[in-house]
Amino acid sequence: MSLMHITLQRKKLPVNNKKEKIMRKISIVFAVAAVCLLTTSCASKKELQNCQTENKQLTTDYQNAKEQLAANQVRISSLEEQLQEAKSAYALLQQSLDKSLTNANQNNISIDKLVDQINESNQYIRHLVEVKSKSDSLNMVLTNNLTRSLSKEELKEVDVQVLKGVVYISLADNMLYKSGSYEINDRAAETLSKIAKIIMDYKDYDVLIEGNTDNVPITRENIRNNWDLSCLRASSVVQYLQNKFGVDPKRLTAGGRGEYNPIATNSTEVGKQRNRRTQIIITPKLDQFMELIDQAPDEE
8 A cells, every 4th residue: 555545544534533543653653664674675685685695706807817927927027037048047057158158268279270270171181082993993994994895794803903903803714714723724824914905004013923722732742731832823824924914023022812812701612612712903003103193194
């Protein structure tokens, strides 16, 4: 019931006496108080809900801010550690720089002297390259001269190598000697004549004839062992070159190494055959070696 309605009713009622007036006034006061109470109750409930919602939001914001603060504190700690490491690294670099400057001042290195040393090294390197090139050219010429003069059949039994201006010619025993002997056979004459021509063309070279055998003991009269056989075979080749082709004997040396310089295993027949060989080693005299390199013949 509204206040206006109560007022209207009050106007309609007759006022009989003073007591009734007082009762009516009390009724009116209670009515007004009730209306005010109802109005206040509705407003308070809505404000409570708003306060609860706002409090919940503030609690959430507070929690988020707290977590963000913790994360920021961790990041600050990490950055502080990185800054400390950077400071330490900078200190080390500064120490290294100071040490380098101190050493530079103490040593007082001459840049001009250092440049001269580098230039000398470069010149030496260029000299070595030129020497190697000339040596390779000389090796190629010698190899070509030898292999060009030998037939395909001879090359099957003759191994030619040239290393640092030294010629190594290896000939199989069955190509040079009669079976089980140290005497030169007729088949070897043509091959030795070609090798003799090379020896004669390079008069500044010394010639070592070196005999080699397998490890099978020799059982011939007047030949005690493989040492004797290897030396006798080398001596036969030396005398053949001297007597048949006029090679100066002062340039020739005969030597035997017996069975003690194998190039293959003696456990197979093929290996034994390779070990039974005579090597003709053509080498310049030591005091003329550099001249021969500097004056290497032109490659044909």
